[in-house]
Amino acid sequence: MPLEIDATVAARLRRSGERYTGNRRALVEILAREGQPMSIPEILAAERALAQSSAYRNLSVLERAGVVRRVVASDEFTRFELTEDLTDHHHHLICSVCGQVEDFTLPSGIERTMRRAVSAVSDETGYNAVSHRIDLIGRCPRCA
Amino acid sequence: MPLEIDATVAARLRRSGERYTGNRRALVEILAREGQPMSIPEILAAERALAQSSAYRNLSVLERAGVVRRVVASDEFTRFELTEDLTDHHHHLICSVCGQVEDFTLPSGIERTMRRAVSAVSDETGYNAVSHRIDLIGRCPRCA
DNA sequence: CTCAGTGCAAAGGATTTGCATGCCG
């Protein structure tokens, strides 16, 4: 796992008044290694020693600390990924059949356009602190 | 409810080999009237006579027939809305606190740009029949 | 020592399903 991520995570947990325990480090490591949103079953398969309840509890802690983000796909599982500032700004390709999620990025020009549009909408509607999320839905090559 | 929607729904159900029953018509009517994604509790509150299981079952039938679409917000409830071709292409503002969903549209130029970008990504990744979904996340005026 | 973190098992809660009955086609 990149040292920088590790240090940032440590700092954020400290700021939230939470410890950086072995289980939490393991979770961050798995998510960093995988680089794609992972469901709890996938995480548990990758880390046999981790109790299911600890996975849920710690991911929740990491979410509140701003380390991981919840991703909703098309199947019954919530997925988790490291927040964008630990990795990079990206979006998701979601397979409508199997629910698998893949990352992709948009050209920076389009991102700029989107940000402008988003802040315009935010002004018009009275919603504040608006972030955007762009998902593409289709069939992955395996399910096509 | 607009006659045109009613006729289209009837046709799609027929094509799926499904009946257009009273409950199904009531669901379409409520969703058309509301014009915003609705959760099951909201739907049941609007239609007291409808059994919860019938709501779930019929919305599922309507989804398979291409009449309604599932919308995932930020709370624990799945929401439902009429598909875009029965209404219009739009996106969602999701309140990160209460989960309420509101519609908004983007300027057509931006939509065009997005469609081009989406098809480029689709070509690169091997995903096909890709549609896009843009959600803005923020706090609605009531929760701000 | 203390208290947060952990694992196990049980509870919770949205959604699904089994089954007997009613009604549309």
Added chain:
DNA sequence: CGGCATGCAAATCCTTTGCACTGAG
């Protein structure tokens, strides 16, 4: 008439929680 739709209640299954125990600080 026959089969799908319906309502009720029970079952499912992801997720959360209670509790006793362990380990880090």
